[in-house]
């Protein structure tokens with residue numbers, strides 16, 4: 001499995017209050033990372049309180065909100081194209097209002113109102129509680145903008161409304177923002193400084209999900225290993241905390257343990273790990289708790305120390321390999337996946353070969369690979385020339401993808417002839433007679449439905465495979481079902 005684009009999208013699929021016939025209809029669409037999808041569920045919750053029903057029909061919307069991504073230029077272009085589609089709807093529904101949420105809102109601020117005439121409202125990632133007020137502004141004929149980033153907003157007190165849910169797996173946000181300042185990355189500018197959410201509210205959300213029948217959660221953050229709760233406040237201000245706060249602080253491995261123990265039958269995943277912050281404690285905690293899935297998404301970005309340094313990734317490739325060795329010795333069957341950027345400024349053929357060598361060393365289960373896209377305002381955008389020609393970026397990217405694909409096949413084949421627990425997520429896209437689920441290592445598994453149902457944990461014998469999908473038959477329920 002590999003992916004080179006981030007332009008995934010999803011519309012809302014929930015009627016919040018079918019009795020409220022005069023409620024206005026919200027159509028919400030999300031692009032980009034899992035955090036955006038999770039945030040849209042917070043937005044749906046805030047607006048249900050303000051009397052909005054969500055709809056899946058663009059043509060019946062009174063309010064369109066688009067939760068946007070700025071990570072690469074292509075992501076922004078996709079959204080701008082989408083805005084022209086909304087414009088067509090507006091022709092038949094002149095009262096329709098359009099709001100831009102998320103990273104593009106934060107990056108472009110009120111410039112977006114000038115650049116895209118269709119947009120009435122621009123709302124950054126920390127300002128969603130202000131949406132009911134901003135909508136009132138817009139209703140009275142004014143444009144509305146709130147792009148203020150917060151020191152403490154985590155939306156920890158809001159119970160997200162699950163949109164487009166399969167009823168089986170859900171995201172739970174644990175941190176917001178990022179302090180890492182990788183030189184290529186726009187996230188610290190669009191999502192602000194890093195802050196962690198109260199573990200109590202995380203546990204409540206997880207317990208609630210279990211009560212509602214969910215079987216798997218993914219703890220979400222830009223850098224989950226950096227999670228640190230000391231009573232609230234920014235991560236970078238932890239040094240100023242009292243001795244008492246420091247002594248009782250909860251780090252990521254403790255949080256993971258708390259969640260694993262609170263719901264021992266629930267599968268637990270997390271994303272994303274950052275090599276410079278991932279501790280042996282986290283790896284040991286994974287090994288100690290059967291319900292924490294054996295998969296780590298561990299972006300490497302490049303195999304060249306010179307490029308890693310220029311990217312302000314605060315580790316060498318040798319340190320990264322040591323971390324991989326530790327993971328493999330503590331959790332021998334742990335799946336590991338990557339993010340890689342090719343064609344970062346000044347990248348030479350030698351640097352590119354070092355990235356291919358890193359792929360060979362780890363033989364990742366899967367990965368997400370991208371050509372470098374210069375982002376205005378970032379350190380690399382300001383200080384470095386985007387000097388690797390497009391054609392070379394493209395060629396290097398295809399070499400990386402080809403090698404990753406061959407490793408993906410090797411990793412998938414390693415599961416053949418084993419019996420593994422699979423959580424059924426829903427019907428397979430290819431056949432209505434087959435289920436699609438994942439094993440603990442996140443490999444997709446399909447198998448005949450028989451009498452099983454979505455949400456069941458089933459032991460499956462792996463009979464054959466394609467490069468990224470295992471094809472099996474069920475042999476019975478898992479003891480964890």
Ligand code: SAH
Pocket residue numbers: 071072184185186187221222223271272299301339340341370371372373374375
């Ligand atoms: N820590 C984050 C990373 C967010 S961005 C997380 O939770 O996933 C996801 C990936 O996009 C990064 O790991 C990086 O590989 C890629 N990326 C970020 N900025 C990019 C840019 N300017 N050009 C190309 N790829 C980029």
Ligand code: F3S
Pocket residue numbers: 178179180181182185186187188222223274
């Ligand atoms: Fe971006 Fe680096 Fe943070 S990739 S999200 S600045 S860890």
